[in-house]
Structures are given as structure tokens and as C-alpha cells.
Amino acid sequence: MRQIGIGLLGLGTVGSGVVRLLQDHKDKISAITGRELVIKRVVVHNPDKKRDVELPDVPVTADIADMVQDSTVQIVVEVMGTIDPAESYIEQLLRAGKHVVTANKDLIAQKGARLVDIAQQKQRDLMYEASVAGGIPILRTIVNSFAADQILEVSGIVNGTTNYILTQMNQKKVSYAAALKSAQELGFAESDPTNDVAGVDAAYKMIILTQFAFGMNVTLDDIAVEGIDKISLEDIEQAQNLGYTIKLIGAAKQIDGKINVSVGPALVPAANPLAAVQNENNAVVVKGAAVGETMFYGPGAGELPTANSVLSDIISVTKDIGIGITGNTFNNYRQGAALAPATAVKSAYYFALKMRDIPGQMLTLTKVMAETQASFKQLIQTSSDGDFAHVVMITHEIDLDQLQKITTAVANLDNISLLSTYKVL
Amino acid sequence: MRQIGIGLLGLGTVGSGVVRLLQDHKDKISAITGRELVIKRVVVHNPDKKRDVELPDVPVTADIADMVQDSTVQIVVEVMGTIDPAESYIEQLLRAGKHVVTANKDLIAQKGARLVDIAQQKQRDLMYEASVAGGIPILRTIVNSFAADQILEVSGIVNGTTNYILTQMNQKKVSYAAALKSAQELGFAESDPTNDVAGVDAAYKMIILTQFAFGMNVTLDDIAVEGIDKISLEDIEQAQNLGYTIKLIGAAKQIDGKINVSVGPALVPAANPLAAVQNENNAVVVKGAAVGETMFYGPGAGELPTANSVLSDIISVTKDIGIGITGNTFNNYRQGAALAPATAVKSAYYFALKMRDIPGQMLTLTKVMAETQASFKQLIQTSSDGDFAHVVMITHEIDLDQLQKITTAVANLDNISLLSTYKVL
Numbered sequence: 029m030r031q032i033g034i035g036l037l038g039l040g041t042v043g044s045g046v047v048r049l050l051q052d053h054k055d056k057i058s059a060i061t062g063r064e065l066v067i068k069r070v071v072v073h074n075p076d077k078k079r080d081v082e083l084p085d086v087p088v089t090a091d092i093a094d095m096v097q098d099s100t101v102q103i104v105v106e107v108m109g110t111i112d113p114a115e116s117y118i119e120q121l122l123r124a125g126k127h128v129v130t131a132n133k134d135l136i137a138q139k140g141a142r143l144v145d146i147a148q149q150k151q152r153d154l155m156y157e158a159s160v161a162g163g164i165p166i167l168r169t170i171v172n173s174f175a176a177d178q179i180l181e182v183s184g185i186v187n188g189t190t191n192y193i194l195t196q197m198n199q200k201k202v203s204y205a206a207a208l209k210s211a212q213e214l215g216f217a218e219s220d221p222t223n224d225v226a227g228v229d230a231a232y233k234m235i236i237l238t239q240f241a242f243g244m245n246v247t248l249d250d251i252a253v254e255g256i257d258k259i260s261l262e263d264i265e266q267a268q269n270l271g272y273t274i275k276l277i278g279a280a281k282q283i284d285g286k287i288n289v290s291v292g293p294a295l296v297p298a299a300n301p302l303a304a305v306q307n308e309n310n311a312v313v314v315k316g317a318a319v320g321e322t323m324f325y326g327p328g329a330g331e332l333p334t335a336n337s338v339l340s341d342i343i344s345v346t347k348d349i350g351i352g353i354t355g356n357t358f359n360n361y362r363q364g365a366a367l368a369p370a371t372a373v374k375s376a377y378y379f380a381l382k383m384r385d386i387p388g389q390m391l392t393l394t395k396v397m398a399e400t401q402a403s404f405k406q407l408i409q410t411s412s413d414g415d416f417a418h419v420v421m422i423t424h425e426i427d428l429d430q431l432q433k434i435t436t437a438v439a440n441l442d443n444i445s446l447l448s449t450y451k452v453l
Numbered sequence: 454m455r456q457i458g459i460g461l462l463g464l465g466t467v468g469s470g471v472v473r474l475l476q477d478h479k480d481k482i483s484a485i486t487g488r489e490l491v492i493k494r495v496v497v498h499n500p501d502k503k504r505d506v507e508l509p510d511v512p513v514t515a516d517i518a519d520m521v522q523d524s525t526v527q528i529v530v531e532v533m534g535t536i537d538p539a540e541s542y543i544e545q546l547l548r549a550g551k552h553v554v555t556a557n558k559d560l561i562a563q564k565g566a567r568l569v570d571i572a573q574q575k576q577r578d579l580m581y582e583a584s585v586a587g588g589i590p591i592l593r594t595i596v597n598s599f600a601a602d603q604i605l606e607v608s609g610i611v612n613g614t615t616n617y618i619l620t621q622m623n624q625k626k627v628s629y630a631a632a633l634k635s636a637q638e639l640g641f642a643e644s645d646p647t648n649d650v651a652g653v654d655a656a657y658k659m660i661i662l663t664q665f666a667f668g669m670n671v672t673l674d675d676i677a678v679e680g681i682d683k684i685s686l687e688d689i690e691q692a693q694n695l696g697y698t699i700k701l702i703g704a705a706k707q708i709d710g711k712i713n714v715s716v717g718p719a720l721v722p723a724a725n726p727l728a729a730v731q732n733e734n735n736a737v738v739v740k741g742a743a744v745g746e747t748m749f750y751g752p753g754a755g756e757l758p759t760a761n762s763v764l765s766d767i768i769s770v771t772k773d774i775g776i777g778i779t780g781n782t783f784n785n786y787r788q789g790a791a792l793a794p795a796t797a798v799k800s801a802y803y804f805a806l807k808m809r810d811i812p813g814q815m816l817t818l819t820k821v822m823a824e825t826q827a828s829f830k831q832l833i834q835t836s837s838d839g840d841f842a843h844v845v846m847i848t849h850e851i852d853l854d855q856l857q858k859i860t861t862a863v864a865n866l867d868n869i870s871l872l873s874t875y876k877v878l
Contacts, residue, residue, distance in 0.1 A: 049601050049743055060600050060785060148792030157598075163744040165598030172597065173582075173590030175485050176478050176764030301750060304729050317476055318757035319588040325726060336743040351778055360485060404552030 029058060032346050033068040035126070037117060038108030039079055039088070042131055042158070043070075045335025046105055046342075047081045057339075059379035061346045061420040069099045071117040073108070092117050096124045098264035103345050105338055115139050122146045122154065127354060131158035131334055137232035140246050144357055151355030153348055160233045161186055161310040163333025164326040165340060170240045170314065171359055177316035182241040183279035186233040188308035188328035189224035190256045192216045195307050197264050198273060201437060204259055215336040216308055226255035227276065229293040234278040234289050239312070241280060242287055243361035250367055254292035263380060263448050266420055267295050270406065272378075273303040274450065286368040294451040295378050295422075301325075302453070370428035376405065376452040377423050384443035385417045393419070393444060396437045400430045422452055454483060457771050458493040460526035460551070462542060464513070464792055467556055467583070468495075470760025471530055471767075472506040482764075486680040486771045493525045493666065498533070517542050521549045522565050528770050530763055531555040540564050547571045547579065551832045552779060554617030556583035556759055560761050562657035566670050576780030578773055580766035585658045586611055586735040588758025589751040589830055590765060595665045595739065596784055602741035607666040608704035611658040613733035614649040615701040615752035617641045619767035620732050621687050623698060629684055641733055646812055651680035651700065652716040659703040664741070667706060667712055668786035675792055690806060692720050692844055695831065697803075698728040711793040719876040720803050720847075726750075727878070795853035801830065801877040802848050802856060809868035810842045818844070818869060821862045825855045 032048070036043050050057070050065055056075075058064055070088040087094070092113070099374070104126045106114055114135050118128050123146065130136065136143075136159045147154035157167050185191050189211060196207035208225070211217035223229050231253045238246050253272060256276050267274050272295035281287045296303045301323050305311045310328030315321050327333040348354045383389040397404065406422040427436075431449070438446045459475070461468050475482070475490055483489055495513040512519070517538070520529060529551045533539055539560050543553050548571065555561065561584045563567075572579035582592050595604070610616050614636060621632035633650070636642035648654050656678045663671050681701050690700050705714045719765035721728045726748050730736045735753030740746050752758040773779045808814040815834075820831065831847040851859075856874070861870045 045743070047516055052742075053601050053603060056603070057601055058785070164747060165594055169590055169594055172769070173594055173765045175760070175768050176474050177543055177761050178478060178481070299731070300730070301726065301729050304724070304726050306724070316761065318470070319760040320752050320755070320758055322589060322749070322751030324747070324749055327745050330745070332743035333745055336602050336741065337598070340598045343600050344597070350777055353776055361481070431696075 029062070030065045031066050032063045032349065033100040033102050034065055034342065035068060035095050035104040037095065037104060037106040037114070038043040038071045039070055039072050039081070040107065041331045042107040042334045042338065043105070044079065044081045045331035046107065046338050047083065048281060049335050049339050050330065057343065061343055063346050064351060065342065065346065069095055069098050073094045093201060095118050101126060102349065103127045103129060103342055105342065106132060107338065109134070111135050111138060115143070118143055119146055119323070122152050122391065125152065127153040127345045127349070129338055129345060130156050131338055132156070133159035133229070133232045133236065140236070146356060148357055153345045153354045153356075155344060155358050157341050158334045159338035161312055162188070162238050162327055162329040163336060164310055164312060164324050164328070165337065166312045166324050167240050167358065168340065169324065172315055174314065174319070177318045179241040179282070179314060179316050180277065181281045181315040182237050182312065183189055183277060183281075184312040184323070185275055185302060185305050185310050186237070186278045186312065186328070187230040187276060189217045189221065189223055190230070191305065191310070191328075192308045194256060194274060194276065195224070196257070197261060198268070198361035200240065201261060201265070203261050204257065222337070224334065225257045227253045230278045230291045231274060234280055234291060237278070237312070238280040238287065238289055240359045240361070242282060243359070243363045244287060246287070246289055246365055246367075250289060252290045252292065256293055258448065259293055260448070263450070266380060266410065267378070270295070270420070270422070272452070273298065275302060275305070277302070277451070277453065283368040285368040286372070288368040288373045292451060294453050296453045297418070299317050300453060344432045367447060370432075372423045373428045376425055378450045378452050379421050379423070380447040381419045381421070381438070382416050382445050382447055383419055385412045389417070389443055392441060396434060398422050399437070400426070400433045402426045402430050402434060454487070454489045456491050456537060457488045457774065458525040458527050459490055459767065460493060460520050460523065460529040461495045462520065462529060462531040462539070464497050464506070465532065466713060466756045467532040467759045468530070469504065469506045470756035471532065471763050472508065474757065474760050474764050482768060486768055486773060488557065488771050490767065490771065491591070494520055494523050496520045511829055512820065517545060519720060521545050526551060527774065528554060528767055530767065531557060533764065534559070536560050536563060540568070543568055544571055545576050550575065550577065552578040552770045552774070554763055554770060555581050556763055557581070558584035558654070558657045558661065562660040565661070565664070573780060573782055574691045577823045578770045578781075580769060580783050582766050583662050583759045583762035586737055587613070587752055587754040588761060589737060589749050589753070590762065591659070591737045591749050593765065599741055599744070604666040604707070604741050606704065606706045606740040607662050607737065608702060608706070609702045609737040609748070610700055610727060610730050610735050611662070611737065611753070612649055612655040612701060613735060614642045614646065615655070616730065616735070616753075618650070619681060619684070619699060619701065621876040622684070622686060623693070626686060626690070628686050629682065635674070650682045652678045655701060655703045655716045656827060659705055659716060662703070662737070663705040663712065663714055664700050665709060665786070668784070668788045669712060669790035671712070671714055671790055671792075674715060677715045677717065681718055683873070684718055685873070688875070691835065693806060694848045695845070695847070696723050697721060697722070698723065700727060700730070702727070702876070702878065703709045708793040708797045711791040711797070713793040713798045713852050717876060719878050721878045729848065748828055774789050789857045790858045795857070798853045799850045801850050803875045803877050804848070806844045806846070806863070807841050807846055807870050807872055808836045810840055811868065814842075814868055817866060824862070825851070827851045827855050827859060
């Protein structure tokens, strides 16, 4: 059987998983692709470090030039992470005629368009299924199964760390700080968790999903990003009392041919399938004009789930090589990006407020709402400690402009302060 | 731009949806496939019947020979349903060199293997994504994204009619008969609902899923099939009290390289994502050795969701024609079918029993359990009307052999009768 030579850049958790799956499912992969997939070379930062996997007779070096020049390697798997030097490495490899599979979402979200162009010029495949939602085959599904549909919205839970933290707060009634600490101890959060808890990681994934669902390239600056680090246990409990679960939701919506992309905490009704997504799992909802609402659920990270997505890319590239059709972009749906204006972006909102327990405050609040043409769906005064009353309200749909006006108006009031504001799904 | 001629067999609900999507998303489909897809001919039982869609200048006749002989048609979409004459029509079309896309699950489940062979002989594509779980792209996902993984189990809710009925019983606390009646009035159940409520429709879908997940061909005789028509409102309520929802679950599991396929009602824990699947929606869970648990959720039927799956097949065939690689089977993973023995198939079970309210009955019951080496996880005496006590028990895992022994032993007892038995997920 003819061979396909595989090169690995990086041999950490995901890299080891790729080696393991290639070894364990050798026969099935050969049966499907008609090729024997053989690891020919590994390049890592530190070749002397002890590894979990055994690769006898495979050269392991630190110099990217070794990989670039190895003519036995046709497909290189980049699982080293970070942008520098991964971007330059992938560029060199593509220019040298290698096909590339990567799991690097930061890179694809920020430099993907450029690398995709280079791959196309050189007629090489560049695939990155594992860059979004680890084990969920969401990118390939959008390409293959929504081609004849018009996607109206792609949204969901695309960061496992924050979902783990929120699940712990929900189930164990612990504070954000305590939940973060336990996530760090269990390895679900990094020692510097900023990228995850501030919503940046989720935003990178939404950049890639937006490209696939709408064919539009957006940047981090185009996305309203809010993290979970200001969510209090009181917010979680209050939401629960009202029948909601707070989740970090990434959403890209089409509004009159333009799009709005956001990442932020939102109240999800208990009956919504996203409310049931627990711990480090991810779920992506795709709404199509024809199909309606579909959801894809699974592990968002982890050695073998991510490695499986890498393997599905390797198999796809191998088939393309066999048929002689490499160089088609992973997603060939492209159109100019246009962002929806603030007045077109609508949602219901939850407001938690603290007001001095003196007559007339509720009247003041309802006046603010009336002036911005916003109406309540629910308004509850939950408790008073004598001096201050706690009030939560859920509005009917308002636009971002109205939201801004309400928060500014409340900030100017003497006896009412805004504790938190979240979208309501 | 070069054309691909499409023929339609049948122009009912799904057929009209296919016409609509082809018309509405013409430009996007052309951008992706590089071809213009044009409907060239329609064959239906009754050409004079008034239709919802307009197809000016397209000949509509009743004779399959018209389609077979039309050299402008390359891909035929079969959406007429039933086995006879669809099987013979598809065979004639494949032999005449047409590619075929079908949504006909009864046909594929029962005659698929034969038609797949004919297609392969003639180097033609035969695809049927819409035959399982309507709008959920589950077959293509298994082929593309689990190729490097070993699937351990594929299971879920694959019949919308029964899920609608069970959801109504659950939410509105109505009897099976009342829920069925309302489903019929709303068009979610047919006037003769047997195929759905007896679990046969779900079993056909499990035959196809088993083929894709395990490469094995099984028949209806290989599957233990139980319907929902004996589920009482009391069962539903009792399950709810214990924290479960009753769903009709199709499951194909790999056990030591052999498989077990079943369809039947099961108690699903509230935290399981399947418990949240409401009304006519479907959801398929795929457990992979590497990936772990993933779930794919969406509409199980309907004009446009099903039509979208048909379109994803048409686009796939069009790409294959463009590249010149038609004739590969939709699923090329095949191995000999071997069924797991009853002693290897294990599950927890729920038993609802009625026992005469006299001393010693609980002792008799616990003796039966001890003799079959089965142990309780929960045992609750729920109520007594003076003469009879109602008891429910949930066992730890037992095998099908033990299940058989327990039910036989209880049937032989004078003062205890078994009301219902369901699997517990």
C-alpha cells in the first residue's frame, strides 16, 4: 500500500493523542483512505524531553528546516500552539509544498486568512477542524451539510474552562474565585486564566465559526467581548430562581445581510438544550433558514477528542491527495464582512439593581425604562436589608442603543445602582 | 457554467422542499459546486394533481421510463417513499447510469445493501443522508468525522412522532391515547400510527446507523423492538418522581467486537442531554473510544429540514461528478455482522409492580432478585389502596438473561404482578 508521510510539530497532549490514534486505528484508516499513514519526523522545542509516546526510528529534532526539507513528509500536523513561531513555520511548510493540519485557534483566528491564501496559491490543503470545539466536528459539518441552507445564527458554548467554572458555581453554590481555584487544581483552567475567563478564547472561536457560517472575516475588534469574572454567586442563584442558567455564550447572527458577533454571559432558559451542557463540554447551535435549529454537543478539549478532529483532517487531506484535488480551501464560502448597527441588534436583558429603600425609587426606575421605550417582562423586588432593596428585571427585546441609554441613565441616579446586566436567550 | 440535470421522483412535501431550496439558494450552490443545478424532469403517480411549487417547462409524467431515458438527467432524487415500486425504479435508474439520492429509510434499511452493490458496480453514487433523523447530518458526520475513531455506541431519539407523544404525556399529564390523538390532529402522527408507535420506524433508522457506525448489516429480526403504546401516564409520572423522563431510545452498542441493537422505552436521567429533547425533535448520541460522548440534535422530519439533507447529498454527488470520483459507497466501512449474546448485554432496569398488601410479599420479591443475583439501586413502595401496594424498583446492571429470569419468576407469583419494565440509561 502506498504511504503518506506525516510530520508532527509539537508532541504535547494533542500530539501524543494523534500518535496514539494513528497507531491504534491504523487498519481502519488504511481501509478508508487506501494509504498507510506513517509518522516520518517530529520537530519540538526540546527534543531531549521525555515523552509519553514511543516513536522508534522517528527523528525528533528542534529545527523546523529539518521538516521543511524532508521530502518523505507530505502532511504536517501543527500542535505546538502560540502564534510565533507557528505562523512562520506553517508558511514555510506550505511554501515547501507540505499540506498542513493545525489545532491552533489563536493562529487561525488572527492569521488564518493569510495562511489560507498561501495554501491556495501553492495548491496545498490547510485544515483546522480541531481549532473550534475540540471533539465536535462543527466546521466540516457546516461546510458539508449547510451548503444548501442559509445560516441565520451560529451560537453556543465554545469555551470549556468557563463552562466548567459556571457549572461548579451553579451546582455547588460556590463563588467565582472558589470555582476558578478548583478548575485550576483539576487542570481545567490555566494558572493565568485570563484568556479563557475574559472571553477572548471564545471570541477567537467565534471568528472562525463566523467565517464558516457567513463567509465573513471579522477581527477581535469587531466583537463585543465580556468574560465571566464579574459573575457573582448571587447572579447565578437569582437566575436559577427565575428558571435560567448563566452560560458564557458566543453568538454570530445575521441581521438583514449584516452580522453581529458577541461573547458574553447570558441567561439561558432551563428548557433550552444549551442549559444542560455541563462542565468542560461544548455545544454549538446552528440555525438555518431551512433546517431550523440544530445543536452539536461534545467535549470541547482533551487529548483524544482533539486528536480525533486532527485525524479527520489528516484523512480528508489524504483523500484529496489520492484524488488529486488538494488546494481547495477548507471553507470556500466568502463574502465581504458587514457589521450590523447597534440599533439592529436586539435581545432581552436581565438587570440586577440595588436601590435605597425609600419611597419613589421604583417610580424613578420605571421612568428610565419608559423614556427608552423599554418594557418589562418580569420585575421582582427580591429582598430588602432595611436600607437597600434588591430588584431584578427582565426586559422584552431592546436594542444595544436602548441598553446603553438605560445603563447610562441608571448610573446617573443617586439612589439606584446597577449590579449586573446580562443578555437573556 | 456547466449544468447538472436533476430529476425528481415524487413531488410531495419533501420534493417541494427540494425544489424550493434549489430555487432559493441557487447562487450559493453554484458558488460551492461550480455547476448550475437544473430540474429537468419530474415523475409522479398522478401528474394531474395540483402542486404547491411551480416548475414551468419541466415535463411531469407518470412513467419511470421517461426518467430512465432522459439523457439530460444525471442525478435523480427519490422522495416518493414506500418500497414498491421505489426499489425497482432506483435499480433501473442506477443501471441506466443515473446517480440517486433518496430519503427513503424503509427502502434503505431493507434493500439498501443490494442497491449499494448495484451503484458500486455501475460506478454511480447512491446517497441517503435524509433517511435518518431528517435535518440532522448524522450519516455524513459519522463517515467524515469518526473515521479515525472506534465507535462504541450510537443511540438516541430517532422517531419524532413517538417523542412528540411522550413529550405531551410528560408535560400535559395526558394519557397515551389522548396524546396520540392530538399528534394525529396536528399531523405529527399518521392515521395508522403503527409503524411509529410500535418502534419499527426507529428500528429501520437503527439498521442504517448500525451500518455506518459499525460497518455491519443487521435486519429487523436482529433487533429487540418495543414500542410506546403500552406506556401509562402512571409510568411517566413515577419516572418523573424518580428524576427520569421516559423516551423511546434506539441503541446500537459494541460489546467485545459484537453488537446489540435495540429499540424500546427507557428511563433517561434528567441530567442526560437526551432528556431535554422535546416534541418532534431527534437527537443522536455517538460514543467514540477517542472522542467520548457527542450528541447531534435537530428536527427529525419536516419539509425543509429533510430537503436540506437531500440537498447536501445532491451537492456531494455534484462534487464527485466534477472530480470524477463517483461510485464510492456513501459508507465504505464494512465488516461481518456478529450479534452479542444475551448474557453480554447489560443495563439497569426499572420495574413497576403491584403486590397484594399482605405480609411477606416484599420478602418474596427480594428472594427472586437474590436468586438471579440482581441487586436494587432503588426500591420504593409508592402507595397502597388497601388491597394492593404499588412498588417500583430500579436495579443495578443486569443482563438480558437475568431480566428474563426475573420477569418469568414474577409472572409465576400469586400475589405480585409486573406492570411494566423499562431500561434505565
